[in-house]
Amino acid sequence: xxxRVQRTLKSxxxxxxxxxxxxxxxxxxxxxxxxxxMINPKTFYDHFDDKFDLANTLAEETLSTYSKILDVRxxxxxxxxxxxxxxxxxxxxxxxLLNEPQLxxxxxxxxxxxxxxxxxxxQLLATIQQRLRTSGISQDPLEIDIISLCAFKTMDxxxxxxETFSADRQKHLIGLLExxxxx
Numbered sequence: 001x002x003x004r005v006q007r008t009l010k011s012x013x014x015x016x017x018x019x020x021x022x023x024x025x026x027x028x029x030x031x032x033x034x035x036x037x038m039i040n041p042k043t044f045y046d047h048f049d050d051k052f053d054l055a056n057t058l059a060e061e062t063l064s065t066y067s068k069i070l071d072v073r074x075x076x077x078x079x080x081x082x083x084x085x086x087x088x089x090x091x092x093x094x095x096x097l098l099n100e101p102q103l104x105x106x107x108x109x110x111x112x113x114x115x116x117x118x119x120x121x122x123q124l125l126a127t128i129q130q131r132l133r134t135s136g137i138s139q140d141p142l143e144i145d146i147i148s149l150c151a152f153k154t155m156d157x158x159x160x161x162x163e164t165f166s167a168d169r170q171k172h173l174i175g176l177l178e179x180x181x182x183x
């Protein structure tokens with residue numbers, strides 16, 4: 001892809017995220033986005049159908065990034081069935097994602113967007129659930145729902161707070177869950 005096109009797309013993405021975080025998705029228009037990004041609206045339409053298409057494109061990229069992290073974790077579980085801890089490789093991937101300001105802003109902006117057929121949380125949950133089923137981790141619907149919600153909420157928490165991911169904190173949380181849910 002041409003460097004100028006890459007810069008333009010980056011500018012459109014950055015501006016879109018900035019405007020969604022500042023004004024909300026409903027108030028973002030292509031004209032305003034083009035104005036702030038200093039591009040012609042036609043340039044925007046050369047790449048996207050509308051702001052909904054842009055939101056979907058960014059969501060797909062976010063899902064892809066998160067899926068890579070999830071795949072590393074599930075592969076680690078499959079490869080080391082005895083190992084239950086969080087691997088340094090996974091911790092490194094999570095911290096790389098959590099320390100990437102643009103990815104964090106994208107996550108936060110996409111979390112604010114809701115329109116028919118678009119819900120980042122639901123898309124991420126569906127991705128996690130599908131991967132859990134196909135990895136053989138579990139076929140139990142309750143287990144899949146709880147694990148996927150915990151995985152999503154954990155990621156969301158660390159992105160929203162800016163805290164560094166901690167495997168020890170996750171272990172402590174699991175211990176607390178065991179205490180609360182013990183029969």
